[in-house]
Amino acid sequence: QVQLVQSGAEVKKPGASVKVSCKASGYTLTNYNINWVRQAPGQGLEWMGWISGYDGERKDVQKFQGRVTMTTDTSTGTTYMELRNLRSDDTAVYYCARSSLSMWFDFWGQGTLVTVSS
Amino acid sequence: DIQMTQSPSSLSASVGDRVSITCRSGQSISSYLNWYQQKPGTAPKLLIYAASNLQSGVSSRFSGSGSGTEFTLTISSVQPEDFAVYYCQQSYSTPLTFGGGTKVEI
Numbered sequence: 088q089v090q091l092v093q094s095g096a097e098v099k100k101p102g103a104s105v106k107v108s109c110k111a112s113g114y115t116l117t118n119y120n121i122n123w124v125r126q127a128p129g130q131g132l133e134w135m136g137w138i139s140g141y142d143g144e145r146k147d148v149q150k151f152q153g154r155v156t157m158t159t160d161t162s163t164g165t166t167y168m169e170l171r172n173l174r175s176d177d178t179a180v181y182y183c184a185r186s187s188l189s190m191w192f193d194f195w196g197q198g199t200l201v202t203v204s205s
Numbered sequence: 206d207i208q209m210t211q212s213p214s215s216l217s218a219s220v221g222d223r224v225s226i227t228c229r230s231g232q233s234i235s236s237y238l239n240w241y242q243q244k245p246g247t248a249p250k251l252l253i254y255a256a257s258n259l260q261s262g263v264s265s266r267f268s269g270s271g272s273g274t275e276f277t278l279t280i281s282s283v284q285p286e287d288f289a290v291y292y293c294q295q296s297y298s299t300p301l302t303f304g305g306g307t308k309v310e311i
Contacts, residue, residue, distance in 0.1 A: 122301075124249075132241075132249065132292055134301040148300045182248055190296035191239040193260065195248035 089113040091121075091183050091196035098202045099173050106169040107199045109183030116140045120186050121166040123157065125179040126198075133179075137186065138166060173203045207231050207295050211304035218288075218309055224280040226307045228293035231274075237297035238276045240269055243306075244289045252291075253278065283309070 094108040109121060123135040136147030138157040145157050156169045170177060181199045184192035208231035218224050228238065236256040241249035251260045253269035256276060266281040280287055288311060293304040 131306050132294075132303040134294075134303070146299055184248075189254070190237075190301060191251060191254040191294070192241070192249070193251050193254075195250075198248055 089185070089194045091185060091194055093181075093183060093196040093199045096200040096202070098204065100205055101173060101175060101203055103173050103203075104169060104171040105173060105201050106167055107181050107183075107201070108165050108167050109196050110163065110165045111140075111185070112164060114185075116161070116164050118187070120188075120190075121157075121159070122184045122186055122192060123155075123168045124182045124184055124192070126182070127176070127179040130179075135168070135181075170201075173201075175203050177201065178203045206300055207234060207298060207302055209293055209295055209302050209304040211291075211293055211307050213307060214305065215308040215310065217311065218283045219311070220283055220285060222283045224283050224287075224309060226278045226291055226293075226309075228271075228276045228278070228304050229274055230276075230295055230297075233273045234295045234297035236272050237295055238269075238271065239294045239296060240267075240278045241292045241294065242287075242289045243292065249292060280309075 090112050092110045117140050119140050120137045122137040138145045154171050159166045183196040185194040210229045212227050238256045240253040243249040257269045268279050270277050290306045290308045
């Protein structure tokens with residue numbers, strides 16, 4: 088069965104970096120993209136970008152450009168999202184989610200809470 | 206960026222009620238509209254994709270309609286497990302964007 092398993096919660100100080108992992112299994116990884124979606128406490132959903140499982144092509148939202156890097160370790164099927172220069176408003180649950188080229192999210196990871204606090 | 210606006214932001218319903226949620230896009234997105242359900246402390250779950258297609262395993266009491274700029278999610282007979290927050294999402298162009306959510310409560 089399709090599974091996306093994310094790494095555990097993190098607490099970081101402002102200005103630090105965080106790297107969240109998402110291990111995929113149960114499907115052909117090259118046929119799908121991995122997306123990152125975040126949700127601040129009590130707020131809605133915000134798409135951050137995606138990385139292609141086929142060729143590693145990346146697309147991220149302009150507001151995160153320069154601060155976010157998405158990578159994939161094809162040997163383990165694990166995708167990483169690193170967010171740098173953290174601010175308090177980066178406090179959120181970060182989800183990875185699978186999509187095809189049709190760009191709807193049919194499977195999601197369990198979420199990783201990242202707390203940014205001094 | 207394509208803005209997605211949901212209405213209402215919350216609604217009260219009783220078990221067995223028919224419930225409809227509207228999602229409007231800032232420009233035409235054809236049928237590139239998807240619906241998700243999110244319960245507290247859990248990841249969103251895909252209900253409807255491409256405006257009107259029921260995701261595998263999702264109850265047939267959920268249905269979606271619309272095209273262009275106006276879309277509707279309908280729950281034909283609300284059940285206790287349907288009380289949650291519902292989000293629409295456009296997949297017409299990047300950046301992908303979500304509506305603000307509609308909370309369905311008792």
